[in-house]
Amino acid sequence: xxxxxxxxxxxxxxxxxxxxxxxxxxxxxxxxxxxxxxxxxxxxxxxxxxxxxxxxxxxxxxxxxxxxxxxxxxxxxxxxxxxxxxxxxxxxxxxxxxxxxxxxxxxxxxxxxxxxxxxxxxxxxxxxxxxxxxxxxxxxxxxxxxxxxxxxxxxxxxxxxxxxxxxxxxxxxxxxxxxxxxxxxxxxxxxxxxxxxxxxxxxxxxxx
Amino acid sequence: xxxxxxxxxxxxxxxxxxxxxxxxxxxxxxxxxxxxxxxxxxxxxxxxxxxxxxxxxxxxxxxxxxxxxxxxxxxxxxx
Numbered sequence: 001x002x003x004x005x006x007x008x009x010x011x012x013x014x015x016x017x018x019x020x021x022x023x024x025x026x027x028x029x030x031x032x033x034x035x036x037x038x039x040x041x042x043x044x045x046x047x048x049x050x051x052x053x054x055x056x057x058x059x060x061x062x063x064x065x066x067x068x069x070x071x072x073x074x075x076x077x078x079x080x081x082x083x084x085x086x087x088x089x090x091x092x093x094x095x096x097x098x099x100x101x102x103x104x105x106x107x108x109x110x111x112x113x114x115x116x117x118x119x120x121x122x123x124x125x126x127x128x129x130x131x132x133x134x135x136x137x138x139x140x141x142x143x144x145x146x147x148x149x150x151x152x153x154x155x156x157x158x159x160x161x162x163x164x165x166x167x168x169x170x171x172x173x174x175x176x177x178x179x180x181x182x183x184x185x186x187x188x189x190x191x192x193x194x195x196x197x198x199x200x201x202x203x204x205x206x207x208x
Numbered sequence: 209x210x211x212x213x214x215x216x217x218x219x220x221x222x223x224x225x226x227x228x229x230x231x232x233x234x235x236x237x238x239x240x241x242x243x244x245x246x247x248x249x250x251x252x253x254x255x256x257x258x259x260x261x262x263x264x265x266x267x268x269x270x271x272x273x274x275x276x277x278x279x280x281x282x283x284x285x286x287x
Contacts, residue, residue, distance in 0.1 A: 032284060042274045050270045057262045062251070072284040079283035084276045106275070113269040119255040120265035126250065134239045147285045158250070159241035167281060174236045 012195035013175025016184040017052040017164060024055065027062040027124060028181070029155030031148075031165035032072040035065075039073075039113050045166065045183055052164065052181075053117070062122040066131065066154035068147065073114055077107035126154035144172045152178055171195060 015022050038049040056063060081103035082090035093099065118125075131153035138149040148169045155163045155178055162179040163170060168189045170180055175195040182190055241247070256265045 033281060036279055036284070038270050040273050040275060040279060041271060042276075043279060046270075053270065054263065054266055057266045058259060076279055076284040080275050080277055080279060083283070109273060113273060116265050117269040118252070120262040120269070122254050123252045124247065124250045125252060130242060130246070130250075137239070145286075153239075156239050157242045158247060167285075176236050177238050 012191040014180045014190040016187055017181050018184050024059050024061050025161040027064050027158055027160045029064040029160040029163040031151050031163055032069050033166040034164045048183055064124045064155055064158040064160045066151050067127050068150050073110050074107050077110045078103045081106055124158040126157050130157050142172045145169055
């Protein structure tokens with residue numbers, strides 16, 4: 001929110017999901033980082049992401065997800081089980097059979113919740129095959145990491161203007177390609193990137 | 209099949225086949241989305257239709273899953 005009488009700071013195509021004035025484009029893409037935070041009530045931004053997800057559900061907009069998201073959720077559940085058992089040394093214990101049973105339980109619970117989420121919202125699940133070529137272009141043109149590139153390409157494939165993410169890596173993409181909806185604490189770091197073509201989108205996405 | 213060295217016919221149908229409706233002409237230009245027909249194939253309508261049903265389902269999805277560790281990005285995605 002800009003100070004009274006002051007100039008609104010440049011948004012660079014990055015907006016805070018805590019802002020109640022923020023418009024929801026239809027469709028809107030979801031990144032794994034946002035879904036993890038919304039599903040796990042012990043995560044620090046759970047309340048913020050849960051509230052934004054409720055806004056999405058209430059508004060009736062369609063969400064876009066990559067097929068990669070469910071795989072990353074499964075990986076998250078597996079990693080949680082290992083980390084709960086082994087702490088900081090969890091990476092060296094991937095093949096530990098004793099962690100697999102709790103990992104399977106957590107994985108099933110997480111995926112079941114994700115499926116329930118999707119049952120309550122109109123949705124475009126975008127297969128990897130539909131995004132590979134654009135993802136490669138994003139990697140070579142902007143240096144964005146491969147997984148981020150796939151989520152961004154999925155958003156574009158379904159014509160989503162914005163992606164909801166807590167991952168600052170998406171800020172490598174220009175604002176003309178994709179608008180970022182993130183939490184307030186990440187606004188500054190996302191806006192530091194050279195997202196120079198954001199000004200036009202600002203007027204479209206924020207109610208004056 | 210087109211002869212070696214020749215171009216495929218650039219009919220609307222042919223173009224859609226070749227590019228799958230996703231092309232990136234130049235830097236900083238937003239690539240084109242999938243075709244409306246493909247998007248219609250992908251679309252999955254919500255099972256829960258009323259606002260009350262949606263809210264209840266979202267609540268079931270997002271409430272009560274507690275873990276003992278903090279999840280960080282490196283647990284699901286390499287940088």
